[in-house]
Amino acid sequence: MMVKKSFAKVNIFLKIVGVRDNYHLLASRFVLVKDLYDEVSFIEKSVDSFTLIGDFSCSLEKNTVYKAYKELEKYEIVREFFKKYIVKIDKKIPEFAGLGGGSSNCATFLNMVNDICNLNLTKDELSKIGAKIGADIPFFIYEYDSANVSGIGEIVEEFIEEPLKIEVVTPNILCNTALIYKTFRENYYKELDKEKAKELFATNSKDILKSFSIKEANDLYESALSLNPDLKEFEKEKWFFSGSGSSFFKVL
Numbered sequence: 001m002m003v004k005k006s007f008a009k010v011n012i013f014l015k016i017v018g019v020r021d022n023y024h025l026l027a028s029r030f031v032l033v034k035d036l037y038d039e040v041s042f043i044e045k046s047v048d049s050f051t052l053i054g055d056f057s058c059s060l061e062k063n064t065v066y067k068a069y070k071e072l073e074k075y076e077i078v079r080e081f082f083k084k085y086i087v088k089i090d091k092k093i094p095e096f097a098g099l100g101g102g103s104s105n106c107a108t109f110l111n112m113v114n115d116i117c118n119l120n121l122t123k124d125e126l127s128k129i130g131a132k133i134g135a136d137i138p139f140f141i142y143e144y145d146s147a148n149v150s151g152i153g154e155i156v157e158e159f160i161e162e163p164l165k166i167e168v169v170t171p172n173i174l175c176n177t178a179l180i181y182k183t184f185r186e187n188y189y190k191e192l193d194k195e196k197a198k199e200l201f202a203t204n205s206k207d208i209l210k211s212f213s214i215k216e217a218n219d220l221y222e223s224a225l226s227l228n229p230d231l232k233e234f235e236k237e238k239w240f241f242s243g244s245g246s247s248f249f250k251v252l
């Protein structure tokens with residue numbers, strides 16, 4: 001059996017710097033949460049077609065891991081492999097949580113298949129495949145503990161800093177990413193200027209959070225709050241908001 005951890009992430013800060021079609025251009029620091037992860041396993045079992053088991057709320061066709069398989073099924077070695085192995089995902093990362101669980105699973109799967117089937121794709125090539133499936137996937141492909149992420153998520157630059165211990169709380173509130181971005185664009189739109197973004201990209205995560213309020217750190221927070229007012233109850237000093245929510249986090 002082959003198994004690999006698929007970590008959650010938080011966005012230490014998430015600032016909007018522009019738009020591209022229906023998407024938003026970001027300047028964001030992504031950090032892996034090392035003690036919150038799903039496990040992706042390939043288990044030996046003969047099957048007729050690609051088989052994915054796990055506790056998901058979506059259909060197989062919508063699953064990011066299935067979408068990744070569809071991108072790789074042009075390789076005969078991949079088609080043959082998944083006739084002999086099934087994929088099992090042990091889910092611990094809550095869904096719709098701003099923790100990138102689905103994106104992380106997809107990237108972990110792409111990295112595992114690349115290694116096990118000797119596809120010899122580079123991280124950049126895998127990242128391009130991932131970006132077709134979801135904006136957050138490239139970050140997880142590179143496996144950096146901490147990175148500056150820009151574009152709509154496809155530009156990932158490692159940021160070297162001390163390992164961070166992060167505590168996460170996920171309220172049982174479903175935050176719809178697409179709607180939160182749409183509401184941001186219609187009602188709360190603002191852009192961070194390029195120089196400020198550069199400054200943030202050069203500053204370590206702990207120092208950034210010392211100087212920011214929850215709203216200042218995450219441009220999507222106001223929009224998420226307007227759509228889900230119950231989030232307000234979870235606001236506490238030194239706690240921040242990840243991505244489009246609903247998770248809050250604290251750096252210990």
Ligand SMILES: C[C@@](CO)(OP(=O)(O)O)[C@H](O)COP(=O)(O)OP(=O)(O)OC[C@H]1O[C@@H](n2ccc(N)nc2=O)[C@H](O)[C@@H]1O
Pocket residue numbers: 011014022023024025026097098099100103133134135136137151152153177178181182242243244245
């Ligand atoms: C907000 C963030 C921050 O890390 O994460 P989550 O809160 O989802 O974890 C990401 O930008 C979410 O990335 P991801 O969840 O992969 O987005 P996708 O599935 O590609 O897109 C969902 C929808 O979000 C909007 N979207 C996404 C990314 C982006 N840079 N601009 C956008 O406007 C688009 O409307 C898109 O249709």
Ligand SMILES: Nc1ncnc2c1ncn2[C@@H]1O[C@H](COP(=O)(O)OP(=O)(O)O)[C@@H](O)[C@H]1O
Pocket residue numbers: 056057058062063064065094095096097098099100101102103105106177245246
């Ligand atoms: N492998 C997967 N794990 C979890 N959710 C998935 C997966 N594939 C697709 N999804 C779908 O992705 C959406 C939530 O994505 P997820 O990554 O869990 O949250 P978020 O984008 O808030 O970080 C849900 O519609 C969920 O059903």
